[in-house]
Amino acid sequence: MRIGKQFNIGGWLVLSSFLLWAASQAQVGRTLVLDDFESPDSAKKWEGSVQIAQEQPSHGAHSALVRLESGHSQISATKLPQDWRNYDRLLFDIYCDRESMSMAALRIYDSIDANSGGPNGDDYYEARGKILVQKGWNHVEVKLQPLRAASDERDLSLEHIRRLVISADRARLPWTFYLDNVRLVAGQEGSETASRAQAQDPVTVIENGRFTMRQGVRAEDVPESAAVSALRKEAQKQSDLLRETIRAAQLQGLETIYQERHLVTADIGLQIRPRLAWYNNDDKKREMFSYVAESCRRGRRELEDTMQSIVRLVEADDTQVSEPLIRPLPRLKGRPIRGSYFLDEHNEPMMVVSLHSPSQMLQRFFATPYQHIESYTVGGGSRWSIYDSPVYGAFQKWPDTRRVGWDGWCGHLIRDVNSMAGKKRENIVICLESPHIKEAVKEYIQTNIPKFHANPELLYDIEAYELMYICYCERSQRMFHDWLGKKYGGVERANDKWSTTYKSFGEVVPPPVKDSRPLPDTNRAIWYDWARFNQDRFTDYLLWVRGLIREIDPQTPLTAGGSSSMLAGRTGTTGIDEERIVNELDDVILHEGGESTLGLDLQLALSEKKKPLADPEMYLDSVEHLLPHFLHGKSVVQLFHWPAQPSSELHGLTASSLAHSWKYPLADVNELLRTALDVRRLNNEIAAFSEVPAEVAILYSQTATLQLPPEMLTWLTTPYLAELEKTYTASQYLDAKVTFVTERQISKGWLNRYKLLLVPGARNIPSEVFEKISEYAARGGRVLIVPESFLGDEYNRPADYLARLGITVRETQRPKPGGLGAMVQGYDQSFSQAATFADDAPQQLVAAGAEGFGPIGELKTGGVRQSFEAKSNAKVLSRYSHGEPAIVQMPAGKGIIYYSGSLLEERSYARLLDAVFRQAGVTRPVRMRRVGGGGAHNIEARFAPLGSRKLLYVVNYNPAPARLGVDAAPGRISHLLDLRDGIEIRGAEVTIPPQQTAIYELF
């Protein structure tokens, strides 16, 4: 299918035009071969896995077989010739067999200590994100004059090149490739040292921070087989015919917008991609041209059928001109908000999808990219604009403007030496307590907000996002002391919680950090208060910024936050209290992310009032995720991205370019355009799904995200968050909406809204929250608890919560360190409970035959296991193989507590949840069933009423089509109408293609 299969590797052809292109001068220049891997001793010059091989030489008879693997992901040479002064470029070739794209990186050192990279660790030349390796040969050329160090402080000394390193950049490991003909060249290279190459081989030329990647000849001169040329002609013909048919249909007043999308993919497939090195080969072109011909033909025939009234238009009053199928969006500024949506001029929920793109033509399908702005009002400038901001002047003038005590990332406030953008490498990391900074921020706002908000398409303004802030300056410390005074009244009460003996709050020193986390012996109770304080003061600061903007513009919806940090270990050092931001600051809720819907469901759940949810920079790992995000309640999206040209800085940016990336086949681009139209056409139907209330809630314990062992603050996730995610996924395919409930909401009595509360290993919670959960159960609620929930309070003091529920844990077995990776060491062992490490092989739990729990069958454990005793009136639902209870159900007042002593593997957990949902009477008007048996795993279905209409959406997240039975109460479904393609389905069975979402109306 892909690049290179048709290569005849033995029959090399040296193309003179390629050499001409590569040459910069007419006369033959000089070449110094660094290593051609022809001698058996060559391999000894390299560290890492390098073997001399007879396969795939680009020059001579041998090459180097390189194997990179985890922990050994580079090779390096220190014994090569060191004087590179008389050459203007370094060349080498990589041959790779792998079908998928990989990236390699290159480093060159000239320092004596060629391992450390100098005092700052970046005193070397580096090409990262610039060497794309596709299947077949890849030729790389690095311009040497000059070689700028990564520190940007000097050029490398070409007289003494000490070390050359080639490593895996973005590549799946282990990775094996062939390397050959590493050489230096001045002027035009002679044919005796030049590598064998074919015209279509990609050649990457790197010139310090920039590169070009193209083929050895111009795109049109790359040989093309007769069959592919014929396909190209056919595709061009079909595209032309469609264009003409669209024009004629428009003459008749017929709707053509859906068919027009095929012309977009035709232009990409015929004009844009065949000019790119990773697409311009027979295999890729065969795929693209076939797709273009087929999709254009299909689109044309749809229009022809309508022109002939084989497909009839919906009957309508023909004295009235009806509205277009996709109504143009109104000017976005000032659109009113009702509930979860901005409203259009018909007072209907508005679905806005725009592209991060300069293209005007694409706005036929997408909303304007001017829909939002990030005003950078939090820091008074961005890493790009700071030099024009009064904040920069203040920062240079006043010493109190500098952040104190934090050694991590600047959190976009405002830039550190590692920030991308601009030539200057400078630390501008600000303190927000400084009155000079605040004065400058105010001035920035007063100058810029009127300009920014004059934009007639501005739907909302982001104060700033992906933020984090922590500062230890004297003002911060005084504010902390005041905050403690307010919280505790007297210091004795705090001493009691912290186990300390302070005489006054003035003595309390905020726990310091090193390497972005608290020190190992930090007092975790004080740290908890410090983390909470830091969240409060940063939220208050964000509100202060909001107030300043409001003085100038009382209307434009504002937002901030939207950080993913609440789902990562680092949340305690970020100062981000997403729940306060959502409720106190946001007019619009922010969420950034294009994969799982967990993050957006959580953001929505934090909000006590319904508000629209927007994604200003949605990166679609795959196109299939766009529609589910809308069905979960996202309604304003800007997709990242559709740039005018591929990046010449980082291939990673091209990888996400919808037009250019090797990741998105034309069918995906086409599906994206279709989805963008569908969400606008089906706006009311889509909005109906977000109106359905959830009856099941997962506990989002902010305390459990903040009260952590110090080392976990730099982890991507924590045991609690991993269990939270598993709980979400396990409940996702059970045909019912599941939401989150926060500790603040529980304190306000919100549990009454739910039939079931799921507690995902929330280790620490405040006692008042536990009391509310306990009361909820007593009044008839159901609570499902898994280990290691409810062990301590927010100060990390042991709590008797479990005992009060009737559970006594005798022993906790954790998987052996190393068994489940880093997570295992992460179990918080700060309480002296009996704990052992056990084999992490999953155990089978045997169903105990309790009524209503028959279908759960055998369940597989995965992770922590406890042996425990339960109250005498507990009913056993599952047992360990040795007979002890593993999952029990206990009456608690009018309600029920379910306790599982084991974490369960996801699909087992889903089966348990399915039974518990049934017991709890969770409303599920429609159930999905796989025709021919087997669970409907990875099938997400939700039902929603819309007036008297009955709607159902089904997402098939599987890589294969799914044939599904739609089960409802007898007599409820006679047929379905697929609202996306207009096709009626008799009976109640549907087939959903892989990775597709269908929206049905049920009759």
Ligand SMILES: [Zn+2]
């Ligand atoms: Zn400060």
